[in-house]
Amino acid sequence: MKIGVGNLLLSISYLIDIAQGRKEHAPKVTYISLQIAKQLQVEKGEIKKIYYASFLHDIGITVSDNNFYASHLDIQLAKKHCLLGYEFVRKLPLDEEISEIIKYHHDFYNGSGAFGYDYRVLPLASQIINLADQIDISMNWSKPYYLQVDDLKEWVGKNKGILFNPFIVDAFLDITDKDKFWLDLYNPQLRQIILGLLPDDEVYFNIQTMLKFSEAIALLIDNKSKFTHLHSQGLSEVVFEIAKIMGLDDETSYKLKIAGYLHDLGKMVVPNEILNKEGKLTKEEFYIIKSHPYYTKLILDQIPVFKGEISNWAGNHHERVNRSGYPEKLGKDELSLLDRVVGICDVYQALIEDRPYRKGLGQKEALSIIYDMVKNELFLEEEFELLKRAVV
Numbered sequence: 607m608k609i610g611v612g613n614l615l616l617s618i619s620y621l622i623d624i625a626q627g628r629k630e631h632a633p634k635v636t637y638i639s640l641q642i643a644k645q646l647q648v649e650k651g652e653i654k655k656i657y658y659a660s661f662l663h664d665i666g667i668t669v670s671d672n673n674f675y676a677s678h679l680d681i682q683l684a685k686k687h688c689l690l691g692y693e694f695v696r697k698l699p700l701d702e703e704i705s706e707i708i709k710y711h712h713d714f715y716n717g718s719g720a721f722g723y724d725y726r727v728l729p730l731a732s733q734i735i736n737l738a739d740q741i742d743i744s745m746n747w748s749k750p751y752y753l754q755v756d757d758l759k760e761w762v763g764k765n766k767g768i769l770f771n772p773f774i775v776d777a778f779l780d781i782t783d784k785d786k787f788w789l790d791l792y793n794p795q796l797r798q799i800i801l802g803l804l805p806d807d808e809v810y811f812n813i814q815t816m817l818k819f820s821e822a823i824a825l826l827i828d829n830k831s832k833f834t835h836l837h838s839q840g841l842s843e844v845v846f847e848i849a850k851i852m853g854l855d856d857e858t859s860y861k862l863k864i865a866g867y868l869h870d871l872g873k874m875v876v877p878n879e880i881l882n883k884e885g886k887l888t889k890e891e892f893y894i895i896k897s898h899p900y901y902t903k904l905i906l907d908q909i910p911v912f913k914g915e916i917s918n919w920a921g922n923h924h925e926r927v928n929r930s931g932y933p934e935k936l937g938k939d940e941l942s943l944l945d946r947v948v949g950i951c952d953v954y955q956a957l958i959e960d961r962p963y964r965k966g967l968g969q970k971e972a973l974s975i976i977y978d979m980v981k982n983e984l985f986l987e988e989e990f991e992l993l994k995r996a997v998v
């Protein structure tokens with residue numbers, strides 16, 4: 607199994623953008639950064655890092671749950687998400703320099719940015735992403751580019767040698783004269799265009815590296831709420847145990863474990879205050895939470911080797927045999943045994959964890975509640991037996 611890292615990160619960046627209510631920020635910043643880097647004839651290896659860093663540059667905002675605009679305009683909030691992003695990306699099995707690039711993406715040429723470093727020490731890649739980021743925020747994408755490019759060029763030019771590196775500004779100004787640059791940025795298929803620009807010597811994860819990557823993502827999701835801080839990790843261990851009991855081959859077992867780590871990936875779009883709310887949820891909040899398995903499947907389907915098995919095992923975890931689940935109301939005939947295994951383990955894991963309104967249950971009590979669900983045709987005996995063997 608080979609997983610292209612560019613595609614993987616681009617897909618995840620989609621969730622970061624939805625979570626922040628800012629359409630296509632990561633792809634636009636990536637595209638602009640890339641074009642500047644090419645104009646500057648930055649060497650290939652460095653361009654690859656710019657790619658990966660741009661996709662993830664604002665992941666710290668998702669962790670901190672601060673507002674997108676405030677995080678870009680307020681220097682303290684900018685510093686906070688740079689640091690959180692740096693700490694998270696450092697845990698991913700990626701080149702360490704990528705996390706460094708992310709750390710300094712809100713620093714300016716003259717040292718007036720988040721960490722107060724200036725051009726003498728800032729990585730060139732951070733300075734490129736910084737300008738690209740400012741461009742995306744300054745543009746009004748609902749207005750044609752030819753009505754605003756002149757003002758934008760004037761603003762960037764004025765800040766040449768102040769906020770931005772003169773060398774990078776010149777490269778940017780050269781590109782702005784090309785209509786193709788803007789037409790690509792306005793194109794609703796921008797993500798496809800970016801995928802077409804991925805370097806041919808892309809980084810590929812094998813299944814072991816993908817496991818590590820998924821575990822880091824699981825921690826990020828679990829830590830969104832203090833009640834779920836071990837949820838996806840715990841779930842992945844139980845499903846892995848079941849894989850062993852079933853005698854599945856290594857590759858399938860690891861895939862199932864990845865599905866366990868990533869089953870709640872869509873929770874990245876759910877604000878932390880909803881996940882942590884102690885009182886009753888409003889109708890709107892309830893529907894926002896309920897949308898998470900939809901996003902899990904949407905994202906995993908974009909990764910060719912995940913489409914099918916992993917995306918179904920992960921994305922169907924709230925579906926029930928009697929069609930009372932969500933988001934697709936699938937039934938017995940459409941749910942595979944492993945779809946149901948992830949679903950039943952998710953319920954078990956949730957029952958044994960503390961929740962705002964109750965303490966975590968013991969193993970026996972949890973199993974007896976789940977057995978009632980079998981009697982009510984939410985699950986089948988088959989997966990219940992497997993769960994029991996795995997946890998007793």
Ligand SMILES: [Fe+2]
Nearest residue numbers: 663664678711
């Ligand atoms: Fe940022």
Ligand SMILES: [Fe+2]
Nearest residue numbers: 631663664739
């Ligand atoms: Fe940004």
Ligand SMILES: [Fe+2]
Nearest residue numbers: 869870898923
């Ligand atoms: Fe879930």
Ligand SMILES: [Fe+2]
Nearest residue numbers: 837869870952
């Ligand atoms: Fe879950």
